[in-house]
Amino acid sequence: TMIALEAFRNGKHVVMLNVEADITIGRHLAAEARAAGVVYTGAAGDEPACTVELVGFAQSLGFEVVAAGKGKNNALKFDATPAEYEDEARRRNMNARMLVEFVDGSKTMIEMVAVANATGLVPDVPGMHGPAAGRDELAQVLCTREDGGILSRAGVVDYSIGKGVAPGVFCIVKPRHPRVLERMADLKVGPGPCFSLLRPYHLTSLEVPLSALRAVLKGQPDMQPLDRPVAECVAVAKRDLAPGETLGKIGESDYRGLAMTWHEARAQGLLPLGLAERARVNRPVRAGERLTHENCTACEDLIVTRIRQRLDQSDSRFLAA
Numbered sequence: 001t002m003i004a005l006e007a008f009r010n011g012k013h014v015v016m017l018n019v020e021a022d023i024t025i026g027r028h029l030a031a032e033a034r035a036a037g038v039v040y041t042g043a044a045g046d047e048p049a050c051t052v053e054l055v056g057f058a059q060s061l062g063f064e065v066v067a068a069g070k071g072k073n074n075a076l077k078f079d080a081t082p083a084e085y086e087d088e089a090r091r092r093n094m095n096a097r098m099l100v101e102f103v104d105g106s107k108t109m110i111e112m113v114a115v116a117n118a119t120g121l122v123p124d125v126p127g128m129h130g131p132a133a134g135r136d137e138l139a140q141v142l143c144t145r146e147d148g149g150i151l152s153r154a155g156v157v158d159y160s161i162g163k164g165v166a167p168g169v170f171c172i173v174k175p176r177h178p179r180v181l182e183r184m185a186d187l188k189v190g191p192g193p194c195f196s197l198l199r200p201y202h203l204t205s206l207e208v209p210l211s212a213l214r215a216v217l218k219g220q221p222d223m224q225p226l227d228r229p230v231a232e233c234v235a236v237a238k239r240d241l242a243p244g245e246t247l248g249k250i251g252e253s254d255y256r257g258l259a260m261t262w263h264e265a266r267a268q269g270l271l272p273l274g275l276a277e278r279a280r281v282n283r284p285v286r287a288g289e290r291l292t293h294e295n296c297t298a299c300e301d302l303i304v305t306r307i308r309q310r311l312d313q314s315d316s317r318f319l320a321a
Contacts, residue, residue, distance in 0.1 A: 024274025026225040039215035042223030045207025054171040063173035071165030101251030109257035116231035135164035139196040168200040232265035
């Protein structure tokens with residue numbers, strides 16, 4: 001955050017690879033960049049920007065966007081802790097804490113909240129559905145109940161743990177005209193009425209220079225949060241937490257992320273995941289319970305906490321929307 005703000009003050013564009021910062025105070029960073037006449041953007045090659053690219057493509061063709069998201073790359077274990085993954089992390093030349101951030105689902109929740117905040121799509125239910133839908137049946141599962149799927153509505157973010165989806169991203173679309181539906185089926189995209197547009201890879205850091213080039217040469221971001229809050233990633237206790245404890249980092253043993261709509265999180269007074277590090281526990285919290293601004297106090301020594309407090313005050317105008 002400090003580096004980004006200093007870069008803006010010095011007239012520099014910023015390609016943000018820290019999705020955790022983006023979902024916590026991304027709207028503030030985007031506004032500061034605009035005021036400085038520079039670009040703030042998410043990074044090409046990471047799943048959020050790749051997903052947003054697919055959503056834009058689908059919208060350009062006039063499709064209804066039913067769902068968009070990613071395939072989860074690692075096994076899913078909500079209560080994972082670094083101690084369990086030291087050996088695997090060593091084999092993969094990774095930090096165990098960072099590996100656990102992927103395994104416990106936090107990273108997937110974070111990334112899908114970033115997509116939501118950039119597109120207006122929302123989590124259908126807290127934590128999303130995350131079905132075991134393979135690439136061939138994805139469009140028949142992540143569609144509305146009226147179309148034979150599991151969603152209560154269209155226009156959502158989600159993820160799949162099914163075979164053949166990871167390491168890709170997807171956008172489930174529905175044609176708005178019978179002739180288009182007929183053409184999509186004839187092109188063997190799928191049986192319909194919904195179809196899966198799948199990008200079967202993301203090249204992470206290898207694609208990031210493209211964002212830098214587009215920012216400098218065209219003044220265009222690849223992904224940027226909307227001016228209004230859409231979704232939130234909140235913190236859920238992995239273990240019983242006692243008053244007086246100071247919480248550690250994402251991917252450790254204290255908490256994990258959970259995606260939900262911003263309105264739900266705000267109504268329940270839930271603590272954003274990006275403010276959980278160094279927060280102080282005020283009341284007993286049982287494993288599986290959500291952290292709130294009442295049972296925890298965010299660390300006000302951190303600039304991200306102070307910026308988020310100002311955003312939250314400003315966001316009160318959206319509560320009646």
